Amino acid sequence: GLSKMNVRHSIDRAIREYPDRTALVFGDRRLSFSELSDRVNRLANGLMRLGISKGDRVGMLLRNCCEFIEIDFALSKTGIVRVPLNARLTGSDHEYMLNDSGANTLIFGEEFTETVQEIKPRVRTVETFVRVSQGLSMENVLNAIDYEGLIEKNPSEEPGGEVEEQDLHTLFYTSGTTGKPKGVMLTQKSWANVTINLILDYGPFTEEDVLLNTQPLSHGAGFFVLPCFVNGGTNVLLPDLKPSAVFETIEREKVTVLKLVPTMLYQLMESPEKDRYDLSSLHSIIYGGSPIAVPRLIEAVQFFGKKLVQLYGQAEAPMCISTFSRRDHIIEGSEEVVERLKSAGKPCINVEVRIVDDHGKDVQPGEVGEVIVRGYHIMKGYWNRPEETAQTLKDGWVYTGDLGYFDSHDYIFLVDRKKDMIISGAFNIYPKEIEEVIVTHPRVKEVAVVGVPDEKWGEAVKAVVVPKPGVEVTEQEIIDYCRERIASFKKPKTVDVVPELPRNPYGKVLKAALREKYWKGFDRRIH
Structure with missing residues (x-):
C-alpha cells in the first residue's frame, strides 16, 4: 500500500536489480550496487547497536565522498533522521543546528576534527561522535568511534524495523538570509516523491546514465543521487572541482548528466581547456540555485548545445517547482521566444503551481503575485516552529515568498523576493x-x-x-x-x-x- 512509499523500498529494489553495476565512483574508489549495499547494511546495524533508533536525529558534517551516500542510505533504511550540515558554514552554525534539532549523534569527516572539538562542549544533546577517516591520519582527540571499524564489526544482514511514509527523513536547515535557519521537515514520502519528480522532469534515467554531481550533497544536490541510483545508473563525485578535473572526469567516465550551479557553469565556459576534452557523452546539464544572466546562458547553449535544463525549487518545496527544459533553451527566433530565457520555465509535471494576490486569489497572466506550490513532495512544516509553519503552509500550499507572473504560455517569470x-x-x-x-x-x-x-x-x-x-x-x-x-x-x-x-x-x-x-x-x- 501507499504507506510503504518510502526511500528504503527504492534503494532495496535497485540493489536486487543491478547488483554488479557500478553504483558509485569517487576519485579512484568504485563501489558496485552489492558492495554499497553490504556497507550500508553494516553501517545501519552498527548505528542501531549504538542505541540510535528511528526518529533520532543524526548530524552529517562531511564533504562529498562515498561515505556521505552510505550514511544517507543507512539512515533512510532505518528511519533515523538525517541532518545534513553544509561544510561551508561556520562552527557556530553547526552548533545551532545540532542543538535546534536535538541530534544525539554527529558523523563527521576527519578534516572537521578541530571544528567539532571547538563546538563539542556547547552541543548539548550529542552523545555519540563517529569519525570518517579521510586518510589524513589526524589524532582522534575526540575519542570518536571509527567509521570503518563500525562497518567491519557489524553484520551485513538487512537492518530490522519498519519505515512508514509519514516518518521524518530529513531536517534541512534553510540558508536563512533572515534570522536563524529553520529546520525544514521532509518525510520519507516527500523524499520518495522528489525522486519521482526528478525522474519525470529531468529524466529519463537509465542504467547507462552516469551522473556527475559537482555541488555539496548536504545541499539540494543530494536529491539527485536516488533518481540515478534507482534506475541502475552510476553516481560520480569529485574530490576536486577545478574545471580541468570536471572535464577530465566527463571524458573518462563518459558522464551523461552534469549537475552544477551557474557559477560553475561560468567557470567551465571560461576555462581555456574546454575544447580539449571529449564531452559528447553529455546529454543533460542541470543547473539552478541562483539567477543566471541571459548572455551567459546563450554562450553556454552555443558551446554545449541544447543540453541545458534549469530547475527552480526551494527547501520547502524541494527541487521541483518549475523546469525550463532542454527544448526551451532557444537562443534564436522571435523576441518572445528568446525572452523566455529569463523565465524559470513551466510547472513540474507532478506539481501544482499558482500565482496569487495577498488574499490568496489567482492573478491574471502578466500580473505579479506570490508563487505558491502544492505536491506530494512538499515539507511537513518547520521543526518546532508552529507560527512560521502556519505562515508558510496554508491549506496544503507552500507560500514561497517569491514574486512572479505567468505569461500566456504558462512560463513562470520570477520577479523578486516578496520581502525585498x-x-x-x-x-x-x-x-x-x-x-x-x-x-x-x-x-x-x-x-x-x-x-x-x-x-x-x-x-x-x-x-x-x-x-x-x-x-x-x-x-x-x-x-x-x-x-x-x-x-x-x-x-x-x-x-x-x-x-x-x-x-x-x-x-x-x-x-x-x-x-x-x-x-x-x-x-x-x-x-
Missing part, C-alpha cells in the same frame, strides 16, 4: 529589475538595490554598488545610466559605493543587513 519589494508612492518596485540594469555598467562588479526611508514616498530606491577592481564609479554616473534604461520612478535616488556586499555563507546577499543601517529609528519591519 520596495513600495514607493503607489508603485511596487522590484529591486532585481534595477540590479539587472546596473550590473551591465562596465565598471560595476555587483550591486544590491534596497528600499530606504523617504518622507514623501514612504520608501526610496537606493543602489549599493561594488565597483570592479581598480576602477571608480560615482553616484551620478549610475543614476544617469539608469535614467536611459528604466522608468524614471524606478531609478535609484541615491547610490552608495562600497568595497563588498554582506553575504551569508551560501553567497546570498543579506539585504536585511543592508537595509538595517538606513532604517534605524524608522518603523518598517526589517525582515
